[in-house]
Amino acid sequence: MRGLKKQRRIQIIIVAFVALALSTALIGYAMRDGINFFRSPTQVMEEPPAPSEVFRLGGLVAEGSLERGQGETVRFDVTDGGATVSVVFTGILPDLFEENQGMIGTGKYVNGVFEASEILAKHDENYMPKEVADALKEQGLYKEAGGS
Template identity: 45%
Template sequence: MKPKHKRLLMISGVLGCFGLAAFLVMSALEDNIVFFFSPSEIYTKVKDPQKLVRLGGLVEKGSLKREGTKVHFIVSDGSAKLPVIYEGILPDLFREGQGVVSLGYLKKDHFEAQDVLAKHDENYMPPEVVDALKKTGRWQDAE
């Protein structure tokens, strides 16, 4: 075998190993990735009720109800609404009419949140929420 062929074989072997390693890493990460969905797309995109997902949108005004440590509210993106049930203490910045991202599981008639994140100041909203609001026409740019 000529040295030229040996180098070509070695390079292709190394590239094959890198490709296999990348494939294995991506396969392992696929189960740990948590996707973001708006209320209008969550029922069409999430098929497995065991899958942990993020729901984002605006907390609808007048929808917040407390029963001890259990909290009920509705998340909306302008075209669809989804009731959310959360048990625990809400963040200090959580308010009606503000952006929220909830981590949890989709049930038949509601979203069961394990964690609720509120926007951290007056100008910030997660990019995914902004994109979802822009799609529905509810986004208003700051002037």
């Protein structure tokens, strides 16, 4: 009787461990496409991602680079001062999207062009996405508002 209880406990512990490992694997598998890493244009040019990888690209919209094409297709360049990446986006841009302003786009880098599926722009004159501000600070091109 005693050996049966001990054996039963061991079986329950093994089943619990297998269930925990399986659930952890399933959660990891489900989240693999939901995580989008941020990259600056310099990081993209130094180490280009695979064409199938979805990531976020952020920086400033380069002055004079905004071109509106047929329909809703827009082309522009994003820069962090160290490198520039060409971006193509088909869709409606945010109202506050303009040149020399911060932006973050989600998409893929295919054949030297970032194909954006979503574009986010600043929401007032003082806002810049944290990732973009950090990347520009590393390049020495961004200063905090208020002179700090």
